[in-house]
Amino acid sequence: MRYGNGPEVLRDVSFTLEPGTFHFLTGASGAGKSSLLRLMYLAHRPSRGLVTMFGHDVASLKRGELPPLRRRIGVVFQNFRLLDHLSALDNVALPLRVAGARESQVKEHVAELLSWVGLGDHLNDKPATLSGGQQQRIAIARAVITRPSLLLADEPTGNVDDRIGMRLLHLFEELNKLGTTIVIATHNEMMIERFGYARMVLDKGMLQHLPRGGGATRIA
Structure with missing residues (x-):
């Protein structure tokens, strides 16, 4: 993925989110976390490659076919909207x-x-x-x-205290138990360690996957 004629902010990123899974998305500022979330909630299309959501190739969809897919995705933006x-x-x-x-x-x-x-x-x-x-x-x-079938959250606990942050994470857990796939972009290492879910790590536009309780494996 790139913006205009600029450099690729994401490259050779390949992964599958199985239904009902829970992942943290981490990486330094500027690593591409927000850009990856934008691809996932269909705000952008990839510059090259393939994005498949709920069995549909996003690039081949007509404009009128996108809203029904978007309604299956819940998004928590950093600026709230x-x-x-x-x-x-x-x-x-x-x-x-x-x-x-x-x-x-x-x-x-x-x-x-x-x-x-x-x-x-x-x-x-x-x-x-x-x-x-x-x-x-x-x-x-x-x-x-x-x-929603998929919930994407960009720093959802960034403006709340630890007590409320933990309560919100428990809310996400309950939603996950009902079948929602969860992806949370965060810098909160304490929260990541406490809940222990699989982690996707972006570094300079490329992705590593750290399974729950396992080591790092690059997927490309």
Whole structure:
């Protein structure tokens, strides 16, 4: 993958995410983590090579065929991408409403999830009135509310304290137990060691895979 005519930021990267697996994605700043996530949530197409999502070759899909695939992917962005004019509840409810869920179910499920992440007293608050950590939890709740097939999270615990960070990781674990494939980009070594899931390591645009409890193997 490259941006415009610039150098390749990812090259010879090859891997398969089996359904229901949990991976950490690590690497120094500028190693290509965010670029790899962009390929995975279909914001970009590869400059060369093949990306297959849910059995579909992404390069061969027409523009109108991408939205149904994207709806199967939950994404937690570093900049949150919340809608400032909507309350916390309405931000999280948006994916359910787009999917046509009944309003009674929407409010019940969203309120329950926001309470679980410690925001039960902020359902009607707008993002601008909340702290960065609170906004991050809203973004995470929005990403997981539909129980996506694949969840991609870019530094999801970067703006919260350790207690909330652990609680969010347990939320990801519960989602994983229900069958969601999880990929979390992070620099938090303590969290990686504590949870012990397989790790994908990017270094200068190339990937190493460290299986759970095993050594490093380059995949290319």
